[in-house]
Amino acid sequence: MKRISFLFISLMIALTGVFGCSSVQPWEREYLADETMQFDPDPLLAQWHQHVREIREGGRGGFNGTGGGCGCR
Amino acid sequence: MQVTGTRGAGRPADGASAGPRRLWKAVLFIVWMVIPIERSWAIEPAQDEVEAGYNYYHGGGVTVTGPAVIVQKNILNGATLKAGYTVDIVSSASIDVVTQASPFKETRTEYSLGTDILRGDTLVGVDYINSRESDYLSDTLSVGMAHDLFDKNMTVSLKVARSWDQVGKNNDPSFGWKNFDRTIYAAGVTQSVTPRWLIQLNYELTADEGLINNPYRSAITLSGALVPENYPDARTGQAWAIRTSYGFPNGASDDGNGGIRSSIQLDYRYYYDTFDVHSQTAKITFQRYFVSNWLGGVFYQYYFQDAASFYGDRVPANQLYKARDKELSQYHDQWVGLTLKFKLKQTQWGIIHNPYIQITNSWMLFNYDNFTDPRTGQLYSQRVYVIHTDLGFNY
Amino acid sequence: MDKRKAIVLFLSVLIFFATSMAQGAGPGEKAPDFTGKTLLGKNIKLSELRGRIVLINFWGTWCAPCKEELPYFNRLYGKFKGVGLEILAVNIDKVASQAARMSGTLGLSFPVVLDPAGDLSDLYRIRSMPTTFVVGKDGMIRYVHWGFGPNDPARYEAEIKSLLKDGS
Numbered sequence: 001m002k003r004i005s006f007l008f009i010s011l012m013i014a015l016t017g018v019f020g021c022s023s024v025q026p027w028e029r030e031y032l033a034d035e036t037m038q039f040d041p042d043p044l045l046a047q048w049h050q051h052v053r054e055i056r057e058g059g060r061g062g063f064n065g066t067g068g069g070c071g072c073r
Numbered sequence: 074m075q076v077t078g079t080r081g082a083g084r085p086a087d088g089a090s091a092g093p094r095r096l097w098k099a100v101l102f103i104v105w106m107v108i109p110i111e112r113s114w115a116i117e118p119a120q121d122e123v124e125a126g127y128n129y130y131h132g133g134g135v136t137v138t139g140p141a142v143i144v145q146k147n148i149l150n151g152a153t154l155k156a157g158y159t160v161d162i163v164s165s166a167s168i169d170v171v172t173q174a175s176p177f178k179e180t181r182t183e184y185s186l187g188t189d190i191l192r193g194d195t196l197v198g199v200d201y202i203n204s205r206e207s208d209y210l211s212d213t214l215s216v217g218m219a220h221d222l223f224d225k226n227m228t229v230s231l232k233v234a235r236s237w238d239q240v241g242k243n244n245d246p247s248f249g250w251k252n253f254d255r256t257i258y259a260a261g262v263t264q265s266v267t268p269r270w271l272i273q274l275n276y277e278l279t280a281d282e283g284l285i286n287n288p289y290r291s292a293i294t295l296s297g298a299l300v301p302e303n304y305p306d307a308r309t310g311q312a313w314a315i316r317t318s319y320g321f322p323n324g325a326s327d328d329g330n331g332g333i334r335s336s337i338q339l340d341y342r343y344y345y346d347t348f349d350v351h352s353q354t355a356k357i358t359f360q361r362y363f364v365s366n367w368l369g370g371v372f373y374q375y376y377f378q379d380a381a382s383f384y385g386d387r388v389p390a391n392q393l394y395k396a397r398d399k400e401l402s403q404y405h406d407q408w409v410g411l412t413l414k415f416k417l418k419q420t421q422w423g424i425i426h427n428p429y430i431q432i433t434n435s436w437m438l439f440n441y442d443n444f445t446d447p448r449t450g451q452l453y454s455q456r457v458y459v460i461h462t463d464l465g466f467n468y
Numbered sequence: 469m470d471k472r473k474a475i476v477l478f479l480s481v482l483i484f485f486a487t488s489m490a491q492g493a494g495p496g497e498k499a500p501d502f503t504g505k506t507l508l509g510k511n512i513k514l515s516e517l518r519g520r521i522v523l524i525n526f527w528g529t530w531c532a533p534c535k536e537e538l539p540y541f542n543r544l545y546g547k548f549k550g551v552g553l554e555i556l557a558v559n560i561d562k563v564a565s566q567a568a569r570m571s572g573t574l575g576l577s578f579p580v581v582l583d584p585a586g587d588l589s590d591l592y593r594i595r596s597m598p599t600t601f602v603v604g605k606d607g608m609i610r611y612v613h614w615g616f617g618p619n620d621p622a623r624y625e626a627e628i629k630s631l632l633k634d635g636s
Contacts (some may be wrong), residue, residue: 026224030562033531035368036320045433058378059310061310061344070530072597225596
């Protein structure tokens, strides 16, 4: 388990380093604004499937996160 | 029967909650200190929206159906208010129920209220959820924040949630109400790698304390006698997940879909906890636009876990901790689904903008490796239908 | 416990580094000159609009706040056009016909400049969508609006009125 978490943390740091200078410009986010490019765009569907997972699976968590999208304000 | 996912009563362990509370405050403090206040606005505030849906679950002797609604509205200055209402109507003749009790009907009602506030480059969200059924009461408060970095190519999110639950037992007033508390810490990083490729890494820790087992279920000894289950007072689980999403463009054709023709999404999660449950989840989702306003999707998920250390289809009578919850056994399941969505973008009917309707049909197949059906003595398996449909619009 | 602390520290360090974000074009700078092609096929050169107040707005059909902002600009244009306001709506969609359709639906009365390759957005160092530059009669950027929110209409009115009073 320590190995898994160490790997993940290293992956996070590595990705940050590599992608910190990522070059997706604000005006290039057209594709990312599309719902097919987002994780869980439909909140009611995500809520129901999450509920089913909680009742029927022993594992918990991991599939909630914020990000992507067009970044408009 | 608890349908919200478990859990039961026990003695609250107050001393153990002080540490996490301090940690949470420290996190908030650090983040607030470092955030630059005047900058380009970042995370997109949600649009005013209404969504109403219907849920359906049927299989293994259990049927759960019910409506769900969410309403979202922008109020002054970058703050959004969200309200939700869900009802689960449960008819249960599940394997545990038919072999140890009698079939029952139950209704669970859930209300939620939340607000999202933009402050500089940060979105802060506070949510409250209240869930009620005749033998289970739950209050949950969660605080989350998301912060954009590197010109919005990276979003960092942190969330802390706390549930205070009360577990009761129908037809047994002497049982009273017992406490069950859950604390969740979640952290995630989402990175847009190219204009069509997104990666997300998530970590989530779930800490339970109190009565964790279901008070209605019994374990079975080697000699076949029913005995009460006994779980430890605490359970801590950790999940590490990676998700990635990639879009395929549609060339120069103009179909109003933002240039995406189809996309593929891959999810993987590794989970382990102090009950010695280890599980892996892998999911693939493919979506494609058809004829302008139609979006179709298909997904496949494979899940497997190995059993909790004190789980047993039959357990020695003198074993301290005993569990016969099939969700703590060794098993695997496959989940396949189809989605169809019809959406009218850039359409307005009076105050209604962009209406849509969608339906997701799915099938789950569970195969248990060390949980048997007491009526037959065979290893248990079940097939479940999960359907969700909803419609919504911006206003 | 240690794991949690590590994650928290890591994320805080991350956020700390994030303070070094690139800056977009800002107030006090000369608005970079450009020649843009409009939806109607005409060429517009920014420097030829010297002597008028110019709102340079960057928008996309996929950006929800942009779609709220444009009808407001339509009204603003109608109100101040006669006294020296010009609006250039720079569209960054990859497909021009999407911009044309939306422009028609919204009935935009000001020119829509096409920038599918992102050259203009790059020139003005756009950091967020939508972004609007308020350029004074002397060609200098006076105000920058990042995004569009409930406070912006009042701000735009005040800024335009103060620039109109400006002799320069």
